Amino acid sequence: MNQPTDQREHTPIDPARVAAVDVLAAVRERDAYANLVLPKMLRDRKITGRDAALATELTYGTSRAVGMLDVIIAEVAKRPVTDIDGAVLDVLRLGTYQLLRTRIGAHAAVSTSVDLVRSRSGHGPVGFANAVLRKISQRDEDLWVQSLxxxxxxxxxxxxxxxxxxxxxxxxxxxxxxxxxxxxxxxxxxxxDERPLTHLVARPGMITAEELALITGGEVGRYSPYCVYLDGGDPGDLEPIREGLAGVQDEGSQLVARTLAQAPLEGPDTGRWLDLCAGPGGKAALLGALAEIEGARVDAVEKAPHRAELISKSTRDLPVDVHVADGRDTGLDPGFDRVLVDAPCTGLGALRRRPEARWRRNPEDVAELVVLQHQLLSSAIELLRPGGVVVYSTCSPHPEETAGVVDRIVAELPVTALDTRALVPAGIEGLGSGPYVQLWPHLHGTDAMFFAALRKN
Structure with a gap:
């Protein structure tokens, strides 16, 4: 009489959903980052092709939508999500996402979720999970939005x-x-709220964007001369990435590095460039490649030793010297021609690439970050020679982290704001009222990068 139950207990669950719920658990339990955990998990478990694509969609999509999913789950369960066992909640979130935001059939979404609950938490919560998901399936996303x-x-x-x-x-x-x-x-x-394209950066002097697009099957970017768009797949599997000819970097970040390298100086460029907040090394690598072409050398400063090691790896064979130091007190001699301050920020401009980040940040984070940003930009200007240029950037559109910081510095220190819009490639519209640049996902397909170029008087 127990045979049907035994068979159901041993029903294999597809590896994509198992991977997705394992990543969701890691995010919930130890504040892991989904975009760091999932790729490694897929490689370790040899999940490829359609299964890898499904795992990616379910993991990132669920992580982005958690706040909305939790409100719906709580409404149906008649209890706060904090009162639901964490392992069960992970599966409920995954199942609800499938029901409301994918084309997966309701029966498949519910039955696979019930199997996941049974495999992780035993028979006890199965009835609860089944009832919640079946009730959620009775409305589509639009109806739940109208209701809640x-x-x-x-x-x-x-x-x-x-x-x-x-x-x-x-x-x-x-x-x-x-x-x-x-x-x-x-x-x-x-x-x-949408899945972004992967942006690759072709290292100048090593490979062109056209060559990179041809090798990877991607599409040459619209704005950065080094950018290639890639729709899906694991960039780590690409030969140009493995060989260090290219990297993964948002097109907006590429424009920041390019702006620093091309900004007009007063007086000659002596070849001393500085990346003051260089970890994990994406902009430092692009600056290093550009510096090699120009006969310059980059000092890259990073406070955290493990992030400094990442910079060393990404800039190998490039004219980049890595220093483990605080950007507010580097110990470096002043006199740099070009300085980049890619300041720590809330990251509100990259929420589509860091799916769980929107639910971790708080408004209270901003004030402390603004103090740090002001200190770092002040330090950069002290290290800059007269006539040199500093570019300040954040992956955030928050007015206090962007124009607020720069306007205060311009009022306090001997610098002049350049029209940064004139320093990006021609043809980019919607950059804002100036003199700074603000990019947006919905306008430019980039992260919401802000950057401003200042020249020391």
Whole structure:
């Protein structure tokens, strides 16, 4: 009489869903980063092809939507998600995402989720999980949004934040940065809620973007002369990546490094370039390749030893010297021609690439970061020679982290703001009112990078 139960207990669960729920558990239990855990897990478990693509979609999609999923789960379960066992909650989130945001059939989404609960938590919570998911499956995403989101007429920002799975405070920040345009806010949140293309960077002097696109099957980027767009796959499997001819880097970040290398100086470029916050090394590697062409040399500063090691690996065979030091007190001699301050920030501009980050950051994080950003930019200007240029960048559109920091520095120190818009490739529209540059996913397909070029008087 027990045979059907035994057979069900041993029903194999597909490796894509197992990997996805394992990553979700790692994110929940130890604050892991999904975009770091998943690729290694796929390689270790030899999950490839369609299974790898499904695992990626389920992991990142669920991580991005957690806030909205939790509200729906709590509504149906009639209890806060904090009262649900963590292992069961991971599966409920995964199942709810499949039901509302994929084309996976309701029966498959529910049955595989029930099997996952049984395999992880035993028979006890199976009935609960089955009931919750079946009730969720009775409505599509639009109906759940209509039911649970704030009223679109009374609270447009709150409604859009729920609809596109963002904390309200982040939607408010975007709304301020976009000038209060409801249409722009909706477009920005929607773009932030989609799976981004992978951006590759061709190392100048080693390989061209055209050659890289031909080898990888990608498409040459729109703005950066080094960029290639790649839709899917593990970049680590690509030969140009393994050989150090190319790397993975958002096109916006490439434009930041290019701007520093091409900004006009007063007086000759003596070849002393500095990356003051260089870890984990993406911009340092691009600057190193550009410096080699120009006969310059880059000092790369990083406070954390393990991140400094990553810089050393990514800049091998390039004219880059890595220093383990605090960017506020480097011990380096002043006189640099070009300095990059890619400052630590909230990362609100890269939420689509760091899917769980939107649920980890808090508004209170901003004030402490702004103090650090001001200190780092001040240090950079002290190290800069008169006539030299510093580029300040953040992967955030938060006004306090961007124009707020730069405007204060311009008022306090002997620097002049250059029109940074004139330093990016021609044809890029929607850069903002200037003199700084603000990129956006919905306008440019990049992370929401901010950067400003300042020349020391």
């Amino acid at each position: 989101a704030p009223s679109i007429t009374d609270d447009l920002i709150g409604h859009l934040a729920f609809q596109y799975a963002h904390p309200r405070w982040i939607a408010e920040v975007f709304n301020e940065a976009l000038g209060g345009s409801a249409g722009a806010l909706q477009a920005a949140l929607a773009a932030d």
